Amino acid sequence: MVRLSFGLLLVTLFAQAAQTPAPPGRANILRGEYSQWRANNDLLSYHLDVRIDPEQKRISGKNTIRFKMLKDDARIQLDLVSYLVTEKILFNGQPLKYERELNTVWVDFPETLRSGREYAIEYFYSGSPPATGRFGGLAFRTDPQGRPWINTACEGEGAMVWWPNKDQWRDEVENMRISVAIPNGLTDVSNGRFQGKTDLGDGYTRWDWLVQYPINNYSVSVNIGTYEHFAETYKGETLDFWTQPENVAKGKKQFSQAAGMIEAYEKFFGEYPFKKDGYKLIEVPYSGMEHQSAVTYGNHFANGYLEKDWTGVGISPKFDFIVIHESAHEWFGNAISAADVSDMWIHEGWATYLENLYVEHVFGYDDALKYVNGYKIKVQNRTPIITPRGIHRTPPQDMYFKGALFINTLRNVVNDDAKWWKLLRDMFKEFEYKNILTEDMVAFFNKQTGMNLTPIFDQYLRRTELPALELTFHPGDSTVSYRWRADEPGFAMPIRVGTKGNWQIITPTRDVQTIAISVSPEQFEVATDLYYVNVVRQ
DSSP: OBOOOGGGGSOOGGGGSSOOOOOOOHHHHHHHSOOHHHHTEEEEEEEEEEEEETTTTEEEEEEEEEEEESSOEEEEEEEOOTTSEEEEEEETTEEOEEEEETTEEEEEEEEEEOTTOEEEEEEEEEEOOOOBTTTBEEEEEEOTTSOEEEEEEOTTTOGGGTSOBOOSSSBOBSEEEEEEEEETTOEEOOSSEEEEEEEOSSSEEEEEEEEOSOBOGGGOOOEEESOEEEEEEETTEEEEEEEOGGGHHHHHHHTTHHHHHHHHHHHHHOSOTTTTTOEEEEEOSSSEEOOTTOEEEOSTTOSBBTTBOSSSSSOGGGSBHHHHHHHHTTTBTTTEEESSGGGTHHHHHHHHHHHHHHHHHHHOHHHHHHHHHGGGGGOOOSSOSSOOTTSOOOOOTHHHHHHHHHHHHHHHHHTOHHHHHHHHHHHHHHHTTEEEOHHHHHHHHHHHHTSOOHHHHHHHHTOSSOOEEEEEEETTTTEEEEEEEOSSTTOOOOEEEEETTEEEEEOOOSSOEEEEOSSOTTTOEEOTTTSOOEEEEO
């Protein structure tokens, strides 16, 4: 299902700004561009039906892909990594011709498919995928007791590393079925609601799951191992938890934070967005991932991030970072999704900011302000957060930390918390279950605030350098001259200056302005904990 907004029609002029990246490879272009053979169809549903053999480290099966044609054509573009074998692709029971180019599969039909009509194909494949990427792609491991433990995590590499699909970010299915056959005695935990299991009579059992919402390809997940299930309820809804038997007690203690997390995010954005599919936390042998309705967890059943103080200011040891951050993606990343990887800050910047909202809800505003400012040491400011469109290239890590600090800055630009909380709730409602670009979010904030925030968004997201407030003091007449040093021509962000408890708001531009001050230059402050800026004193 194509979940697009008006911003997808806009031309992105800033894609070439501020950096000259290494030339993209052909595979990055094939995966990143929304070609005519992707744009000519709209995904409706997948049924991924696979058999996974832990001993042979092998996957085989098929994906039934239903789609609606948006224009007449006889070809579509799909994706499956080159080391997995395409066995056959069937259309109405007959094999289709196809061509491979790297990880791209061009599927050709014997007749023109007509715009407005729905079609389905069955894509059969198999292979023994090697572990790839940060968390393994489809990784065949064993647990500490030597039992099979198989998991998927493939956001950067793409879902094509373990199953065939239309592997891009703009188009998502409306719903999905996941069927996973595994050796008897093992458990599979996947996305959505459990529909039941069937003994296949050959030493394997099929586990069936139903996803009832749009879902990112990379969010589709299998987690196979020796799992034990327990649950708790929050407002009448069941929260499901899966750990290895040896870790149930630890899990019951640590996963109790999930209800408070949902309470916090529902306060700011409205109800949990996947109620029909439920919420799960699943133990895995890597740190964690935001798989929709099936959040994976490997944070040692301890607060902080891998038992470390994540922001170094004494706040993160108060909560479990993976539970709070990865679950935040249920709102930003899963319910609201970026339509292009270049806008991944919509996932990561907002999810990082949601950590801050959780801290504010549970521990108070002072701790939240301290927490978000702790991220400053992680910002690199080497390249813009938003990368060129049409190329699959993961943006820099500043999308997390600088992204969150920018959103906190935006809150103080709005300078009205009642208005800010309403903006957040209304924004989520506007974009829920949609794939959007930064332009869509900017247009929303501009319209709802009545302010021209475009230069502010662009300075933080499309430029490398932070805005710098230049201050020139004139002690003889007790004045200070000021201006913004910024790349955006229209940058005119308001900011608080003076002294704490007696701030005044000025609106610098790139032109010099002057105001009288009643304190010495040494006493004159800028609220750099509220606005992520540099200050240059002269």
